[in-house]
Amino acid sequence: MIRLEKIGKQNGNQIIFIEASAALQKGEKVGLVGPNGSGKTTLFRMITGQEPPDEGQVASDRGITIGYFSQDVGEMADRSAVSEVMDGTGPVSAVAAELKALEADLADPEKADEMETIIERYGEVQARFEELDGYSLEGRAREVLAGLSFSQEMMDGDVGALSGGWKMRVALARILLMRPDVMLLDEPSNHLDLESLIWLESFLKAYDGALMMTSHDREFMNRIVTKVVEIDGGTLTSYSGNYEFYEGQRALSEKHQQAQFERQQAMLAKEIKFIERFKARASHAAQVQSRVKKLDKIERVEPPKRRQTVAFDFLPAPRSGDDVVSLKNVHKGYGSRSIYAGLDLVVSRKERWCVMGVNGAGKSTLLKLVAGSTTPDSGTVAVGGSVKMGYFAQHAMDLLDGEHTVFQSLEASFPQASQGSLRSLAGCFGFSGDDVEKRCRVLSGGEKARLVMATMLFDPPNFLVLDEPTNHLDMTTKEMLITALSQYEGTMLFVSHDRHFLAALSNRVLELTPDGIHKYGGGYTEYVARTGQEAPGLRS
Known part of the structure; x- marks a missing residue:
């Protein structure tokens, strides 16, 4: 239905595509992947005709309709x-x-x-x-x-x-x-709660048109796409299968390419050694000349492109008491609407509670009560002894000083830290090179979230209260965060719509429903197995 034929594209000095080709066939569900800035949105804009390629062509079947969802939604009002x-x-x-x-x-x-x-x-x-x-x-x-x-x-x-x-x-x-006949979705999973995400997943599975989408939600991508197109170094490479299959194939391909590269490097070293050794001897002149010509004709194998991945290692958090926070007979409402009527909950050391419930069930309210940013109408919220809390909420991103650069923000938070350790921290959270000189007012939502998270985790608390910490984060940063938090020794209470995050990190589930509050031992995976649902009221 849509064919990209040897397209070339350059933005300023940055080359986005070089002779890149791919196709979207009828009924295909394609995941478009690549590092931030690799050209995913540019590709969508070329398909929709908003931006022409510099070289090559984008060809579409006559008469097809294309629907394009982007993060730039434009003005909406008065209806x-x-x-x-x-x-x-x-x-x-x-x-x-x-x-x-x-x-x-x-x-x-x-x-x-x-x-x-x-x-x-x-x-x-x-x-x-x-x-x-x-x-x-x-x-x-x-x-x-x-x-x-x-x-x-x-x-x-x-x-x-x-x-x-x-x-x-x-x-x-x-x-x-x-x-439409073709749907192009650029990050449709952003801003969706778990219930909406699961509904969208089933809608897109049943959709009979062609689909091309990007998403930072690994589970969502994995369940929908049957083909992956990767943008890397200006080229487009297609892989048949879902996202998990693509990851396996890419790792295998890198391993083979590395082995080929190493074999060729060993052979080249041997040939060069021979040439260097005998080039001055007349008796070996013909052999040396022959080997020089042979080397000139050999097509060099490139080493696999390395994706920049940085690990973040927690400093050990101080030990808290066994009772981290205790809520007793908590009542909370807004206006005439009651959110909690007699909530009891004890969070103990090393427990990792994920809080689940439909919109309006009171997930964020619970986290605010625990963090002390709102108070109960009656009842008590008591934080235990030696508890050092770190609270991540969406509004925390609005508190950044817009005139500070990323690096100045980190320096202001940790004036005693060395420049090297702060640069290393910035790098872990995706700020490398000149990125640390960006002013906070120009940062994207994802960049702000990463900066707030970096500030919170550098000197780690022993109790993390996280409200949608993965919103706006790309897959690489999300994986880094999951790896880091899985090794974290403290206690966690969090809300997330990312099922990979939920499954990897929770060991308790608190479910808020109209019928009451249910507590489950075991994490999200056990909750799904026990209830048969991936979110309150939704069957898996």
């Missing part, structure tokens, strides 16, 4: 989320808006004199709405929004009042409702 989603399918949303306005006019006693005209127009607009299959479309739009965790109130409210994360979901819903 409902449902109307915004339906708008992606064509004129039907404008007709729906007029129908709603006419319904309001019909109920307005001040317009009694115009009633005949209004009724006539209402009949015309209603007929047009039916002709466009509007009633069924609105039902499907609401179904998609519900799958992405919208309440009825949010669906009908002004889309302009929603946060950036919820507007992302509206933009994603537009593409899903459109059901």
